Amino acid sequence: MQTRRERVRAEREKLIVSAARELAEAEGWEAVTTRRLAERVEYSQPVLYSHFKGKGAIMTAVAVEGFASMAEELRAARTEAVDAAGALEAVARAYTAFAGWRPALYDAMFHHQVDLPFGDPDAPPALWAAFNELAAAVRPYAESEDELGALAETFWAALHGLTTLMRQGRLPNDGHERRLALLLSRFIGV
Amino acid sequence: MQTRRERVRAEREKLIVSAARELAEAEGWEAVTTRRLAERVEYSQPVLYSHFKGKGAIMTAVAVEGFASMAEELRAARTEAVDAAGALEAVARAYTAFAGWRPALYDAMFHHQVDLPFGDPDAPPALWAAFNELAAAVRPYAESEDELGALAETFWAALHGLTTLMRQGRLPNDGHERRLALLLSRFIGV
DNA sequence: CTCCAATTCCTAGCACCGCTAGCATTTCAA
DNA sequence: TTGAAATGCTAGCGGTGCTAGGAATTGGAG
Known part of the structure; x- marks a missing residue:
């Protein structure tokens, strides 16, 4: 019967991450305080700390969700293109569109320092998925x-x-x- | 006799900005609290608010200093180069070196949102000076x-x-x- | 020289932050 | 039924940016 408890715990953990993402997307990360987040999931503050080491860890979880989401969109853009130049352009547009449409998510992924092993072999798969789309x-x-x-x-950095x-x-x-357009022309070569 | 008072006020304002920059460079911006800054300039907290609207305004002042400093270094790098390709490379290296050597300054300029009218005709001259070096x-x-x-x-964004x-x-x-090297080759053209 | 208004600047405190100790309460196997 | 383990709360700590209100200092007018 340990699994039942674990299941509801896992579910609540997801709830916390979703609530944090939604609150950030609605009002920006400066509005995401542990008090407001706790109120939103209808638990007290300390419950958050039984799931995550701190607020930073919650933001990191949101960031990982963000990378997965970004990877999907980049993949869709790339595979729909007909040639190499079109694919690079589509991926670039998808990238900047993602940052524009989901700024809070992008902030979690890139503007807040999140304790994630970028570039490391054991980085979360979502990170590699997003990077691999760019590489492809x-x-x-x-x-x-x-x-x-x-x-x-280099291309990623430019975007x-x-x-x-x-x-x-x-x-x-x-x-x-x-x-x-200028950036793409420099990478595609005239 | 109004000018005397104004002079010492202006001097103290410079002192505050310098202290903020030095503290940030020594321990990072998270260590720059209004209490520590006040202690460092040997005044009480409210004095800071008689000079600046808030902590953000102090960081903005530091950022402007940073742009002036960066403009100098970019200019030095550019004018010492012998040809166009060498100049672009020198400026690029100077840019990344600046960010590496003075991370706190770079943070104030770019990572904290500072209420500055970028790109606007009446942006501080230091901002234009730095951008104009890149443009040159x-x-x-x-x-x-x-x-x-x-x-x-675009080149600036890539850097x-x-x-x-x-x-x-x-x-x-x-x-x-x-x-x-890859970035430069794409902009110089083989 | 005296007096009074204006300026200067400090103490104290507000509301908020991330985070945690300690204690009820609930759950569940023996 | 009972007792230990897990759960989740209240209350509070030290910190943040910022500000109200009053004491002390300054400096020109009479």
């Missing part, structure tokens, strides 16, 4: 398999820079299309 | 003067992405040289 889209433009990793990282600078008001919104 | 380095590679702005923004992802542990440190 970039592969036709890598000179060697050995270069692929670095090229994917990340574009989205974050724009969302923070450091870049004007209306130049986005042009910048994206 | 990129100019030889723009197809038209009209394209220059967007190209500079920003590389530095931030690396500093947050999202990218491995030891691939930095390779990624930078």
Whole structure:
């Protein structure tokens, strides 16, 4: 009968993560306090700490959900394209669209430092899934398999820079299309 | 005799900004609390609020100092180079080096949202100075003067992405040289 | 020199934060 | 039925950014 208890615990853990994500998406992460989160899941604050080490761990869980979601969208964009150039463009657009439509999720994934082993072999599969989509889209433009990793990282960084600078008001919104086109032209090669 | 008072006020304001920057550079921004900052300048907390609207305004002032400092370093790197390709590479290296050597300053400039009118004509001159250095380095590679702005923004975004992802542990440190070389090759054109 | 208004600056405190100790209550196997 | 284990609460700790209100200092006017 241990499994029943474990099942309801696992369910409540999911509930906490979902509530945190929803609250963040509705009002931003600065509105996600342990008190409000506890109120939302209709438990007291200490219950949160019986599931997670702290608020940071909850945000990390949301971030992992975010990577899984992003991987799905990148994959859909990539596999629907007809050629290599179209795939790279589709993935780039899907990436920036994701950051624009789900800013709270993107924040959890990239702007808050979350104790996740990026690049490590035992990083959560969702992280690798998202990265691998970028790598797959970039592969036709890598000179060697050995270069692929670095090229994917560079392309990823460029997309990340574009989205974050724009969302923070450091870049004007209306130049986005042009910048994206420029970036793609540099990676596709004329 | 109004000017004397104003002079000492201005001096104290500088002192506050310097203290904030030094404390952030020494222990990170999470250590910069209004209490510790007040203690450091040997005044009480409310004095800070007679100079600045809040902690955010102090960080904004530090950020502006940071842009001025970055502009200097980018300019030095660019003007010492012998050709266009060398200038672009030198500026890129200076940029990432700045972010690596003065992480607290870079955080104030880019990671904390600071109420600054980026891209606006009446943005602080230091902001334009830094951006203009990037634009100058990129100019030889723009197809038209009209394209220059967007190209500079795109290059800037790529550098920003590389530095931030690396500093947050999202990218491995030891691939930095390779990624930078790849980025430069894409912008210089083989 | 005296007096009074304006400025300066501190003490004390507010509401909130993440987090935890300690104790009822409930659950469930013996 | 009973007693131990698990559960989940109240209350509180030390910290945060920020501010109200009053004491002390300053400096020009009479």
